[in-house]
Each structure stands twice: as C-alpha cells, then as structure tokens.
Amino acid sequence: MTPTPNESDWWRQPAKPLHRPAGEAAARRQAQLTKPPGALGRLEAIAIQLASMQGRERPALERAQITVFAGDHGVMAEGVSAFPQAVTGEMVKNFARGGAAISVLAREQGVRLEVVDLGTVNDPGPLDGVIRLRLAPSTANFTSAPAMTESQFEQALAAGRAAVARAAGAGAQLFIAGEMGIGNTTAAAALACGLIGLPAQLMAGPGTGLDAEGVARKAAVIDRALACHAGQLAEPAEALRRLGGFELAAIAGACIACAQKGLPMLVDGFIVTAAALAAVRMQPTVRDWLLFAHASAEPGHGHLLQMLGAQPLIDLNLRLGEGSGAAVALPLLRLACALHNGMATFAEAGVSEKHG
Ligand SMILES: O=C(O)c1ccc[n+]([C@@H]2O[C@H](COP(=O)([O-])O)[C@@H](O)[C@H]2O)c1
C-alpha cells in the first residue's frame, strides 16, 4: 500500500504530467500556418510548450498573476549588500502604493499583483494588497545557524503554495514569482553553491551594487556558511532551510505547487532561479512547468540556467528582481499565443505551400 503523505510533505508529490497530444496538435497547427516552417523561431516552440502545459491546441494567457515574496536576511549582519536592510520593508510600502517597477509592469499589462510580507525588520505595517505572514523579523544569520527553523521553513513553503492556489482560484493561466529582500543574492548564491557544489567565487556577484572588494567579502561569507553547514546539505530541502530565505523557500513552494496544479511558471532572475533549482532538486518533475524569462546581469545566473538546461527568452542586462524580468518577457509569451491562434493556415488563405 502506498503510504498517505503527511500534509507537511505535500511538496514530495510529483507534477501534473504534460498533455503530449495537445502539444502534438499545436505542432501540427504551426506547420500549417502561413510562414516558412520554423520561421517564427522560438515563438513557435513556446506556443507548442504552452499547449502541452494547458492541455489545449490553442493556449491562452489572458490572465496572469505576479506574487512578490518579501523577506529579510540575518546574513546582512556580515555586510553583504550595498543597501541597508530597511529597504526591504520600505519597498513593500512602495509596492502597495504602486510606485515600484513591478507595480508599473503589472498595471501596464493588466496583471494581478500581490505582495506577501514573510518577515521584514522594518515592519511596514498593514497595507492594502499586502498579505502579512510574518514568520520573524528576518531569517537567522546562516554563517552560524540554519536560516530557518523547521516550522518557519514549512510555513514559508506553504505560503508559496497558498499564493498559487489564489492564482488558480482567480483563473490565472500563468504564475510569476517575484522577490524583494536586501541580502538575498547572498542567500541565493549560498543555496546554489550548497546544491551544486560550486565554489562561492563563481556565484557571488555585485547584487545591488557591491564593488570588487565587497564581492570578495561576500564570497568569503558564503564560504564560511558552507563550512558551517558542511555534511548537512545532501537533502535539497535541508539546503534550502539552512541557506535560503523566507522568500526563497516560498518561491520554491510556489514552483512545486504550480507544477502540481499544472500552472506554467515564468521564472525571473538570479534569486528566483536559485529557488527554482532547489524546487527541481526537491521534486525533479517540476522542471517541465518552468519557462525562463531572462538572463540576469548577476554573474552566477548563467551557471544556474545551465544547470537547469534553460534558455532564457531575453537578455536586457536587468538585475532588479521583484519579478520584473518575467513581467518584461510576458508580452513575448502573449504574442507567441496570438500568432499561434490567430494566423491563417495555407489552406484558409489560399497561399501555396513549400515544394515537396
Ligand atoms: O533578480 C536578479 O537577478 C537580481 C539581481 C541582483 C539584485 N536583485 C535584487 O536586489 C536585492 C538583493 O541584492 P543584494 O545586493 O542586497 O543581495 C533583492 O531585493 C533582489 O530583488 C535581483
């Protein structure tokens, strides 16, 4: 008999399988549209991929949701960011007032935006559009202790799952996770090193704007953290609990929940990709449900994308986070669907097909 999983083990359940017949039907349709076969390049592959995710020959992306997960980091005590920790809470207020980059990108495209405050040192207080799930003012400093307790880790994963449930309940056809957390490029880099076994030097980058000396200090901090948790990182979930952050764990939970529900996730930059890598290591079937939006300017991002076999859609030198790179790439996915669904076939248009 298969044992009933504990509710706290929900993330061990596999993803919904892709709908191969819908993908095959979409590929046949692409071959009939009035263009030389393959002439729309990766836009064709995207439409086919979305068809097999949505289980329909003609995929649709009218409704999307962006959830920005915010959290502070104990490792900020080590001087790892160009900005002060207070910015995380201040930016939560800015999201709520509609003044952040992601607020503009969501508004401009008619996309639902919500913010989840998982624990900020500078508590912004209750705000419209901000869900308060504060687990603690910040994670612990992971150079000397696990970033999260087991209970905090479970709650953070569940917060990501709950956001996906709200998105699916509101009829979203695509989910974008954003993050806000001063110091979280250190957490993302440490987590990536813990998962992949790469040296800190390859993963530590400027983040919000450290100079070369700052980046070297950051790499040394990550090396100390890896030494502190050595021997405890074989389980990906445990690596995420020890070296991640509240928002990274929530995003990993959201990746897994999207895959289980059959909701495509458009992955943003360095931090979201590190969380997605943790999610794929925790439950490998999640990979099928991830689309990769952009190549971040953060130098470690290329290694993470390579580990995931991912080819990002755009490369605009972005390094903001908040889900902004994914929001900027969203119109490409929408256009891929519009072309796929709206173009005439050779037969419909009376256009002659390729020789042979
Ligand atoms: O998404 C990215 O690729 C990205 C790259 C560099 C920085 N960020 C953002 O900058 C913040 C973290 O930078 P730092 O230097 O404080 O670790 C955090 O709020 C992220 O959203 C985001």
Ligand SMILES: Cc1cc2nc[nH]c2cc1C
């Ligand atoms: C101002 C500011 C906005 C951000 N948005 C995401 N990360 C950020 C970091 C800073 C510093």
